[in-house]
Amino acid sequence: MTKPFDYAPAPESRGLVDIAPSYGLFIDGEFVESTGEERNKTVSPSTEEVLAEYVQANAEDVDRAVKAARKAFEKWSALPGAERAKYLFRIARIIQERSRELAVLETLDNGKPIKETRDADLPLVAAHFFYYAGWADKLDHAGYGASPRPLGVAGQIIPWNFPLLMLAWKIAPALATGNTVVLKPAETTPLSALFFADICRQAGLPKGVVNIVTGDGRTGTALVQHPGINKVAFTGSTGVGRAIARELAGTDKKLTLELGGKGANIVFDDAPIDQAVEGIVNGIFFNQGQVCCAGSRLLVQESVQEEVLDSLKRRLSTLRLGDPLDKNTDIGAINSAEQLARITALVETGEAEGAERWSAPCELPSSGYWFAPTLFTNVTQAHTVARDEIFGPVLSVLTFRTPDEAVAKANNSQYGLSAGIWTEKGSRILAVASKLRAGVVWANTFNKFDPTSPFGGYKESGFGREGGRHGLEAYLDV
Amino acid sequence: MSERNDRLSVFKTYKLYVGGKFPRSESGRVYEVTTRTSAAGTASRDKGKGSWLANAPLSSRKDARDAVVAARKAFGGWSGATAYNRGQILYRIAEMLEGRREQFVREVADAEGLSKSKAAAQVDAAIDRWVWYAGWTDKIAQVLGGANPVAGPYFNLSTPEPTGVVAVLAPQESSFLGLVSVIAPVIATGNTAVVIASENSPLPALSLGEVLATSDLPGGVVNILSGRTGEIAAPLAAHLDVNGIDLAGADAALAKELEIAAAENLKRVLRPGPLDLAADPGTHRMTAFLETKTVWHPTGALGTSGSSY
Numbered sequence: 001m002t003k004p005f006d007y008a009p010a011p012e013s014r015g016l017v018d019i020a021p022s023y024g025l026f027i028d029g030e031f032v033e034s035t036g037e038e039r040n041k042t043v044s045p046s047t048e049e050v051l052a053e054y055v056q057a058n059a060e061d062v063d064r065a066v067k068a069a070r071k072a073f074e075k076w077s078a079l080p081g082a083e084r085a086k087y088l089f090r091i092a093r094i095i096q097e098r099s100r101e102l103a104v105l106e107t108l109d110n111g112k113p114i115k116e117t118r119d120a121d122l123p124l125v126a127a128h129f130f131y132y133a134g135w136a137d138k139l140d141h142a143g144y145g146a147s148p149r150p151l152g153v154a155g156q157i158i159p160w161n162f163p164l165l166m167l168a169w170k171i172a173p174a175l176a177t178g179n180t181v182v183l184k185p186a187e188t189t190p191l192s193a194l195f196f197a198d199i200c201r202q203a204g205l206p207k208g209v210v211n212i213v214t215g216d217g218r219t220g221t222a223l224v225q226h227p228g229i230n231k232v233a234f235t236g237s238t239g240v241g242r243a244i245a246r247e248l249a250g251t252d253k254k255l256t257l258e259l260g261g262k263g264a265n266i267v268f269d270d271a272p273i274d275q276a277v278e279g280i281v282n283g284i285f286f287n288q289g290q291v292c293c294a295g296s297r298l299l300v301q302e303s304v305q306e307e308v309l310d311s312l313k314r315r316l317s318t319l320r321l322g323d324p325l326d327k328n329t330d331i332g333a334i335n336s337a338e339q340l341a342r343i344t345a346l347v348e349t350g351e352a353e354g355a356e357r358w359s360a361p362c363e364l365p366s367s368g369y370w371f372a373p374t375l376f377t378n379v380t381q382a383h384t385v386a387r388d389e390i391f392g393p394v395l396s397v398l399t400f401r402t403p404d405e406a407v408a409k410a411n412n413s414q415y416g417l418s419a420g421i422w423t424e425k426g427s428r429i430l431a432v433a434s435k436l437r438a439g440v441v442w443a444n445t446f447n448k449f450d451p452t453s454p455f456g457g458y459k460e461s462g463f464g465r466e467g468g469r470h471g472l473e474a475y476l477d478v
Numbered sequence: 479m480s481e482r483n484d485r486l487s488v489f490k491t492y493k494l495y496v497g498g499k500f501p502r503s504e505s506g507r508v509y510e511v512t513t514r515t516s517a518a519g520t521a522s523r524d525k526g527k528g529s530w531l532a533n534a535p536l537s538s539r540k541d542a543r544d545a546v547v548a549a550r551k552a553f554g555g556w557s558g559a560t561a562y563n564r565g566q567i568l569y570r571i572a573e574m575l576e577g578r579r580e581q582f583v584r585e586v587a588d589a590e591g592l593s594k595s596k597a598a599a600q601v602d603a604a605i606d607r608w609v610w611y612a613g614w615t616d617k618i619a620q621v622l623g624g625a626n627p628v629a630g631p632y633f634n635l636s637t638p639e640p641t642g643v644v645a646v647l648a649p650q651e652s653s654f655l656g657l658v659s660v661i662a663p664v665i666a667t668g669n670t671a672v673v674i675a676s677e678n679s680p681l682p683a684l685s686l687g688e689v690l691a692t693s694d695l696p697g698g699v700v701n702i703l704s705g706r707t708g709e710i711a712a713p714l715a716a717h718l719d720v721n722g723i724d725l726a727g728a729d730a731a732l733a734k735e736l737e738i739a740a741a742e743n744l745k746r747v748l749r750p751g752p753l754d755l756a757a758d759p760g761t762h763r764m765t766a767f768l769e770t771k772t773v774w775h776p777t778g779a780l781g782t783s784g785s786s787y
Contacts, residue, residue: 246737249738414743439771441771448628448632453636454772470636
């Protein structure tokens with residue numbers, strides 16, 4: 001029997017998506033088999049059910065993909081911008097048409113709630129293609145001189161937290177500026193990129209302009225090392241980003257990196273507490289905290305600490321964790337067993353170092369990878385949970401007394417991707433925002449994205465910007 | 479040099495410029511600098527054909543680290559100064575240089591083996607370059623930044639901000655125009671710099687320190703080191719409190735080595751490339767050491783009618 005105000009199950013239909021048992025590589029406009037034998041499986045993180053098999057692309061496969069992209073580059077880059085634009089507009093439209101199917105697919109492969117894929121990922125994916133489509137024939141006016149030239153073949157490596165959105169962030173500006181691409185999706189979430197190949201087919205995109213190679217880090221390494229690429233765009237961990245930067249040293253390959261973060265979400269005592277609590281929840285529990293720009297460090301002014309924490313715990317206790325396909329689910333599954341192990345280990349470190357753990361009282365499903373929303377109090381700046389990126393639903397709470405202290409603590413990080421400020425005072429927002437060393441600052445909101453707005457990090461959160469006019473630079477010879 | 483005079487001239491001891499002061503190298507080391515010769519330092523002393531000019535400080539790793547501390551200390555004030563103020567100071571540098579033009583013409587002629595007129599052209603171009611960048615300080619944000627038309631009830635603004643402390647390897651050949659062409663864009667936008675002067679021709683750079691010290695430029699904004707480029711650059715490239723590095727003065731092998739070291743904290747790296755000092759400098763040396771910050775604000779609602787009145 002359900003309690004009053006309990007939700008009945010409201011699952012989105014899985015029948016909206018037709019996943020093939022096995023996928024090849026998308027090279028030169030068609031799905032091909034690997035020259036090697038190795039295959040991987042991708043599973044649904046919420047059930048551990050195998051969704052499909054895919055290829056572990058080897059260096060030879062990557063070479064084929066790069067050659068196809070190189071061959072396609074000549075014609076694609078010579079195409080009038082207006083024609084390139086129309087292909088991208090077509091892609092944007094087809095994504096809109098197929099967005100529910102893609103949302104279900106993404107939820108199955110990634111484990112995030114359908115509410116998020118449907119209302120955040122997919123609309124942003126279509127919008128991103130729509131935005132950059134319009135740039136393709138206006139590059140002369142973008143502030144990079146007359147007729148800025150594309151770089152050539154871009155090697156692009158994307159993470160598993162926003163698989164299709166990260167694909168859009170990479171492919172849309174690259175194609176708009178006249179480059180061709182070889183893209184490697186993450187090993188745990190290859191499916192939406194493989195579905196995107198079908199969208200390219202439907203859009204009539206010339207063959208070889210987009211190539212998708214699947215596989216783990218070895219495939220990525222082969223791509224980065226390939227002498228035939230002119231550009232590497234990577235989104236992922238700071239460790240891998242650093243390795244790529246070393247790998248490209250002394251070459252002419254251009255590099256942009258969007259890496260880790262440990263965003264500070266600063267709550268001043270005059271903030272509207274209820275709104276701030278919603279913002280804190282959105283900041284760290286959106287996509288199970290598997291967000292590089294997550295507000296994973298809460299900096300709360302001492303005088304309102306108790307009130308904020310009480311309210312926060314109350315709110316976290318109402319979050320619904322479970323079937324990601326259920327439209328009422330707030331917290332989905334952790335993307336992989338490996339990631340769950342990493343989160344678990346870091347949380348254990350947090351406890352061992354003396355921080356006080358509190359987890360929301362919720363029942364975890366028996367199969368799949370799950371982690372209850374968790375927060376740490378009594379956290380000092382030296383604690384691992386205050387310094388390392390956890391990339392999971394874990395919030396570290398620190399306190400401050402003065403705005404200067406808040407700024408100093410917020411900036412006390414190797415990262416500099418995002419930050420949040422909660423206060424009613426406009427001048428304080430501007431003063432604090434100007435002192436924060438972070439690429440994106442949200443004032444009285446959090447985790448907002450838009451294709452027109454540049455996104456990217458300071459310090460070890462990487463370099464280069466994605467989105468907006470700024471995002472073109474990464475793919476132009478300027 | 480004024481050997482023709484009856485009077486014995488007073489030599490100048492060339493010193494480093496760090497934190498607004500003029501220290502010698504903490505190592506106590508110097509190296510011999512000669513006129514227009516490609517050889518310098520003890521190893522190649524006997525190969526040098528030019529005549530003796532000075533004993534320049536041979537900076538150590540410790541000097542490099544001290545310079546980073548000075549540059550970091552200066553960063554808050556300089557990056558927080560108004561763009562107008564930075565422009566005024568850069569313009570003041572041009573004014574001060576104009577007054578010491580003859581000295582720099584002589585030093586550049588000696589350093590690069592140029593005729594007086596050719597050296598004068600270099601110095602004039604360098605002075606004009608300060609003027610060019612002085613004018614950029616309060617315009618670059620308008621050119622690079624702006625409001626983004628967000629699809630939602632938000633207002634956001636993207637603005638460029640300085641990267642932080644930047645290590646600058648000045649070009650080896652162009653001892654003064656090349657030097658100014660790499661320093662000015664870095665500090666115009668609010669970064670602070672640790673500069674390694676041309677290894678064989680460091681004297682114009684060391685004299686520039688004297689000009690900077692009398693131009694209202696806060697101490698530590700520009701720090702100038704002389705010595706072996708490779709020796710000083712290695713600790714700077716690996717330094718975790720340096721945010722960017724301009725490799726203009728590095729050869730291919732050194733550039734690669736430094737770029738690998740710079741990856742440790744993901745420094746912004748400006749790779750060496752052809753430096754056309756006669757061309758319009760463009761903006762790329764500024765943009766290489768600028769970050770973009772985007773700040774979002776909810777626009778709020780004024781009520782169901784969209785208006786509160």
